[in-house]
Amino acid sequence: MDFSYTETQDMIRETLSRFLADTYDFDSRQKMIAGNGGRDPGIWRALATELGMLGAAFSEEHGGLGGGHLENALIMEELGKVIAIEPYLQTVVLGGGALKAVGGAHADAFIPEIIGGNVIIAFAYAEPQGRYDLANIRTAAKKDGAGYVLNGHKAVVYAAPWATHLLVTARTGGSGREADGVSLFLIDASTPGIVRRDYPTVDGFQASEIYFENVAISADTLLGDEGAGLPLVEQIVDEATVAVCAEACGVALKLHEGTLDYARQRNQFGQPISRFQVLQHRMVDMFMEVEQAKSMTTMATLKLDLTAAERMAAVSACKAKVSRAAKFVGQNAIQTHGGIGITQELAIGHYFKRATMIENQFGSADHHYERFERLTLED
Amino acid sequence: MQLEFSPEEIAFQQEVRAFIAENYPEQLRGKQDEGEELSKEDFLSWHRVLAKKGWIAPAWPVEYGGTGWNPTQRFIWSEELARADCIQTMPFGLSMVGPVIYTFGTPEQKARFLPGILSGDDWWCQGYSEPGAGSDLASLRTKAVRDGDHYVVNGQKTWTTMAQHADWGFFLVRTDPDAKQQEGISFLLIDMKSPGVTVRPIITLGGEHEVNEVWLEDVRVPVDQRVYEENKGWTCAKFLLAHERTGIAAVARSKRGVEKIKAIARTEQDGDRPLIANPFFKRKIAELEIDLTALEFTELRSVAGIAAGKGPGPESSLLKIKGSEIQQRITELALEAVGHYGAPYFRGFGEGDNEHPIGPDYAHRAAPTYFNARKTTIYGGSNEIQRNIIAKMVLGV
Numbered sequence: 001m002d003f004s005y006t007e008t009q010d011m012i013r014e015t016l017s018r019f020l021a022d023t024y025d026f027d028s029r030q031k032m033i034a035g036n037g038g039r040d041p042g043i044w045r046a047l048a049t050e051l052g053m054l055g056a057a058f059s060e061e062h063g064g065l066g067g068g069h070l071e072n073a074l075i076m077e078e079l080g081k082v083i084a085i086e087p088y089l090q091t092v093v094l095g096g097g098a099l100k101a102v103g104g105a106h107a108d109a110f111i112p113e114i115i116g117g118n119v120i121i122a123f124a125y126a127e128p129q130g131r132y133d134l135a136n137i138r139t140a141a142k143k144d145g146a147g148y149v150l151n152g153h154k155a156v157v158y159a160a161p162w163a164t165h166l167l168v169t170a171r172t173g174g175s176g177r178e179a180d181g182v183s184l185f186l187i188d189a190s191t192p193g194i195v196r197r198d199y200p201t202v203d204g205f206q207a208s209e210i211y212f213e214n215v216a217i218s219a220d221t222l223l224g225d226e227g228a229g230l231p232l233v234e235q236i237v238d239e240a241t242v243a244v245c246a247e248a249c250g251v252a253l254k255l256h257e258g259t260l261d262y263a264r265q266r267n268q269f270g271q272p273i274s275r276f277q278v279l280q281h282r283m284v285d286m287f288m289e290v291e292q293a294k295s296m297t298t299m300a301t302l303k304l305d306l307t308a309a310e311r312m313a314a315v316s317a318c319k320a321k322v323s324r325a326a327k328f329v330g331q332n333a334i335q336t337h338g339g340i341g342i343t344q345e346l347a348i349g350h351y352f353k354r355a356t357m358i359e360n361q362f363g364s365a366d367h368h369y370e371r372f373e374r375l376t377l378e379d
Numbered sequence: 380m381q382l383e384f385s386p387e388e389i390a391f392q393q394e395v396r397a398f399i400a401e402n403y404p405e406q407l408r409g410k411q412d413e414g415e416e417l418s419k420e421d422f423l424s425w426h427r428v429l430a431k432k433g434w435i436a437p438a439w440p441v442e443y444g445g446t447g448w449n450p451t452q453r454f455i456w457s458e459e460l461a462r463a464d465c466i467q468t469m470p471f472g473l474s475m476v477g478p479v480i481y482t483f484g485t486p487e488q489k490a491r492f493l494p495g496i497l498s499g500d501d502w503w504c505q506g507y508s509e510p511g512a513g514s515d516l517a518s519l520r521t522k523a524v525r526d527g528d529h530y531v532v533n534g535q536k537t538w539t540t541m542a543q544h545a546d547w548g549f550f551l552v553r554t555d556p557d558a559k560q561q562e563g564i565s566f567l568l569i570d571m572k573s574p575g576v577t578v579r580p581i582i583t584l585g586g587e588h589e590v591n592e593v594w595l596e597d598v599r600v601p602v603d604q605r606v607y608e609e610n611k612g613w614t615c616a617k618f619l620l621a622h623e624r625t626g627i628a629a630v631a632r633s634k635r636g637v638e639k640i641k642a643i644a645r646t647e648q649d650g651d652r653p654l655i656a657n658p659f660f661k662r663k664i665a666e667l668e669i670d671l672t673a674l675e676f677t678e679l680r681s682v683a684g685i686a687a688g689k690g691p692g693p694e695s696s697l698l699k700i701k702g703s704e705i706q707q708r709i710t711e712l713a714l715e716a717v718g719h720y721g722a723p724y725f726r727g728f729g730e731g732d733n734e735h736p737i738g739p740d741y742a743h744r745a746a747p748t749y750f751n752a753r754k755t756t757i758y759g760g761s762n763e764i765q766r767n768i769i770a771k772m773v774l775g776v
Contacts, residue, residue, distance in 0.1 A: 126719045128720075128738070130648075131647070131649050131650070131654075131718050131719075132718070136650065155719050156723065158722075199723050199737055200723075201722040201724055202585075202722060202723075202724045202746045202750075203722070207723065209737060267511070268513065268515035269514075269515045269518075276763075278763060278766075279763075331753065334753045335756060335757065335761075338513050338514070339508070339513060339537070339754070339758070341757075342583050342584050342750065342753050343582065343583055344582040344583065344586070345582075349584045349750075352584070352753075353584060356714070357721070360714075360718065360719075360721065366657070366659040366660065369659070
């Protein structure tokens with residue numbers, strides 16, 4: 001057993017952490033969000049070219065650093081610490097994850113472009129009726145000559161306004177919530193017939209409703225086997241779920257740190273409020289939640305390559321725990337700050353908003369408790 | 380002991396219910412349903428209807444414009460308002476400074492200020508909290524120095540709700556810097572248009588402009604706008620905090636909130652069933668309803684106590700704690716219910732923004748409402764302070 005990071009991993013963390021400290025202070029972040037397009041594309045370029053960060057989780061033969069899930073987790077944790085709005089989760093974890101899993105010509109073509117910062121991917125999987133069920137898909141990809149024609153509506157696609165490519169789940173067969181018939185496509189975001197309605201999200205990102213209106217795509221946009229894509233979708237979503245848990249660890253760490261700092265300097269009744277035992281115990285409870293979130297994220301990261309059933313149980317255990325932790329730490333950070341915690345001016349409220357969105361991203365605590373029970377508890 | 384309302388009380392209930400149904404402004408209803416931010420005029424439209432009817436200040440003594448309703452009738456009234464999803468009238472004049480003025484004010488002050496509060500012609504705000512004085516309100520620093528017939532006021536207030544609309548504000552200021560904390564404070568009524576008053580918006584997490592900073596720089600306030608004695612303002616402040624605690628539990632409003640969640644959960648799909656059939660979600664609604672019933676009957680016991688001439692006592696802290704926690708849980712559950720559509724940020728219908736918001740109607744404000752509701756355990760004496768009050772005043776420890 002060994003929970004230590006390699007020298008390369010330490011280096012990745014330090015390099016990224018230094019870069020974000022210079023570029024991603026709270027005021028800069030708010031300016032990016034308010035600015036044109038809702039982000040600063042220079043950051044992504046720098047992550048790719050100056051830092052080589054986008055290659056950390058890819059193999060050396062594709063031009064990466066040879067890492068994998070652990071690198072994704074530690075990068076996401078650092079991004080969480082500054083509540084970054086970069087499309088790393090969508091592009092590298094989800095898009096890159098799918099490409100690594102299918103390999104071959106797709107991987108050879110796209111991974112170097114991701115590493116170079118030229119390809120940004122958004123993951124169009126959720127649908128208005130689907131909730132967190134990955135197979136509840138109505139978007140249809142109908143065979144048409146050598147290619148397909150896409151029709152349907154994808155909901156709340158994070159990072160879509162910035163994306164060069166869309167990773168899309170669609171039905172090539174079956175119906176309703178059937179596992180069979182689900183396929184995964186990687187398509188150019190500028191393909192005719194793709195209609196987007198863009199909007200900001202409450203946690204500072206940009207997202208879109210995406211409507212596919214008779215979008216003609218070629219056969220080589222299909223990743224994996226036609227109609228048998230659900231296991232692949234489940235795998236990349238599990239990987240992404242652990243990645244947002246890692247992000248949540250960074251977010252929660254800062255919520256706790258910020259709360260401690262504030263409680264030490266805020267005086268009421270003639271003393272710092274950190275001296276009140278009721279607040280001390282609350283901050284201790286927050287600390288324990290953060291530590292357990294880190295533990296669960298480490299556990300799940302290390303189990304991502306086990307069998308599908310083992311992986312799913314571990315990921316659901318992790319997400320259920322981390323969702324609860326995100327809520328507890330976020331709410332108590334605000335409560336301890338008092339009124340100042342619910343203003344736009346302080347960073348703390350923005351960490352709370354991201355923590356709140358993470359709670360339900362890729363499934364609420366309830367959704368994951370239910371999946372955990374299904375996989376591990378027999379009557 | 381009797382659970383049911385008497386025939387007279389039922390008749391009263393029907394009367395007020397019919398009045399609300401016939402007179403609630405239609406335009407206001409429309410805006411509420413769309414989740415739009417309400418303007419000063421929106422608030423006043425309902426206020427004026429009630430003022431005209433003579434029902435704007437049920438808790439006031441009849442001689443000052445009250446309705447003469449007993450506590451049970453007032454309870455029924457607030458239930459019916461919530462049941463019909465009416466907006467709340469602004470409390471700063473009606474529930475706060477009004478009662479202070481008719482209790483502690485001079486005959487001139489009563490004649491000058493009470494009519495404007497009732498009619499809605501004067502919009503009031505509350506200048507209590509300061510950047511350094513929140514839970515520890517008595518540590519406030521804004522100072523008022525006597526200069527002939529005036530006080531000259533300097534300082535900064537914060538969290539001043541709806542000050543952007545206010546004509547008048549009631550302020551706690553320090554008139555004796557050498558006195559012990561709670562002594563040496565005076566209660567001043569300040570014209571918000573006075574030179575030296577600056578109101579700056581504070582934008583909260585959901586993007587709302589509800590609260591403000593109020594800066595006071597050499598503001599000259601006539602001495603006859605001080606309520607009660609100099610240096611005895613804390614008496615008014617304490618009275619105000621203890622007054623009009625009915626409604627603090629927000630039971631009727633929360634009942635309405637639970638009904639809205641049920642409606643959302645019947646519409647939202649969770650696999651091949653509606654969300655309300657999900658046993659985990661259903662259990663959370665049940666827990667909420669049961670806790671709300673416990674709160675309701677705690678409040679009813681308190682109302683009955685007031686009707687019998689007791690209280691309101693420190694049990695109002697219990698109502699505040701449990702009431703605010705339930706309000707927060709309702710917003711939490713609503714956000715959970717809407718799933719993915721909690722994420723889009725709906726900024727309201729600003730100028731030139733006529734596009735229909737993203738996702739189902741009930742989802743637009745779910746996240747901002749959740750963020751906003753975090754204030755309920757902080758304002759009006761944080762829940763930590765309320766627990767201190769119960770420990771000291773009820774448990775005697």
